[in-house]
Amino acid sequence: MPRLLLFIPLVLFIILAGFLWKGLSIDPRELPSALLNKPFPEFSLAALQQPERILTKQDFMGQPVLVNVWATWCPSCRQEHAQLLTIAQTNSIPVIGLNYKDDRSAAMVWLQQLGNPYQFNIFDEAGMLGLDLGVYGAPETYLLDAQGIIRYRHVGVITEQVWQDLQNMIKGWGSVNE
Amino acid sequence: MLMNKLTLGLLVLFCSSVSLAAIDVYQFDDPEKEKRFQELAYELRCPKCQNQNIADSNAEIAKDLRTKIQQMLVADKTNPEIIDYMVERYGDFVLYEPRVKPQTYLLWYGPALFLLLGLAIILWVIRGRRQSKESTAGNGVVLTTTEAKQLDALLNTKKGKQS
Numbered sequence: 001m002p003r004l005l006l007f008i009p010l011v012l013f014i015i016l017a018g019f020l021w022k023g024l025s026i027d028p029r030e031l032p033s034a035l036l037n038k039p040f041p042e043f044s045l046a047a048l049q050q051p052e053r054i055l056t057k058q059d060f061m062g063q064p065v066l067v068n069v070w071a072t073w074c075p076s077c078r079q080e081h082a083q084l085l086t087i088a089q090t091n092s093i094p095v096i097g098l099n100y101k102d103d104r105s106a107a108m109v110w111l112q113q114l115g116n117p118y119q120f121n122i123f124d125e126a127g128m129l130g131l132d133l134g135v136y137g138a139p140e141t142y143l144l145d146a147q148g149i150i151r152y153r154h155v156g157v158i159t160e161q162v163w164q165d166l167q168n169m170i171k172g173w174g175s176v177n178e
Numbered sequence: 179m180l181m182n183k184l185t186l187g188l189l190v191l192f193c194s195s196v197s198l199a200a201i202d203v204y205q206f207d208d209p210e211k212e213k214r215f216q217e218l219a220y221e222l223r224c225p226k227c228q229n230q231n232i233a234d235s236n237a238e239i240a241k242d243l244r245t246k247i248q249q250m251l252v253a254d255k256t257n258p259e260i261i262d263y264m265v266e267r268y269g270d271f272v273l274y275e276p277r278v279k280p281q282t283y284l285l286w287y288g289p290a291l292f293l294l295l296g297l298a299i300i301l302w303v304i305r306g307r308r309q310s311k312e313s314t315a316g317n318g319v320v321l322t323t324t325e326a327k328q329l330d331a332l333l334n335t336k337k338g339k340q341s
Contacts, residue, residue, distance in 0.1 A: 036271035
């Protein structure tokens, strides 16, 4: 029996090493959204391209949508733009833009030059909707279900792989509803 | 030449005063609120620059959060209300001091648990030693004749080498 006890340090070491090994592959910047499975916050903000049009949550509820937080000061947003255009072309899910703490004219030029994947853009100049949403930097993308509940938050660039994952999630809901 | 140095000096002086002003833009009518503002900004963590509090961070989001705290203080919100507001949006992550709840029991009470565990192990070891001593004292160690001869031989060889 005392012989077996000598293995305790080894066992402890293996457990610790296991935790540390796992820690290596965790990205500390990927925070789970505090609003996961909670309704998208209420808001009332002007549209980017039509300043006189006031947008609210009712403008996109009733179907699953992607809400993409972007800004012209954000280099990674430029990087993911092509993927957003691809998503828009598939017509599988509407992409709503949330133009975050940006300059209106610069944002309009951006959309003209790079193409516009968004159904419409919410213009959040002060960043207060972003604050309610728990945004801490662009780009971020939220997947909302038809009831306007936040189902997933992706921080960082939308890649082909992320889009695949999102599609799988949406397909998963479809089978639940049927 | 002298004028150039003088203007440069003034410029440096001017620049530094500007950067100091950027930290001090939050005005409060009540010194008590200003103190609370400092406290809150020091105990909330910036979600973007993860190892800084929002008082230290220059990230856009930290500025927004500072502004929000100031607005809420001016609107006579209490500290728990402000902290709840932040946690609702950014999660427990923004707290430098985690809340006590089932998920954090191990974090809060773990050290005490380990202390007790250590004490238990020490007691157990001491007890074991005492018992084994008592048992050897009672029985004694009896050598067989061959063992006694071997021991003698070993002791003798050692003596022989030393002399």
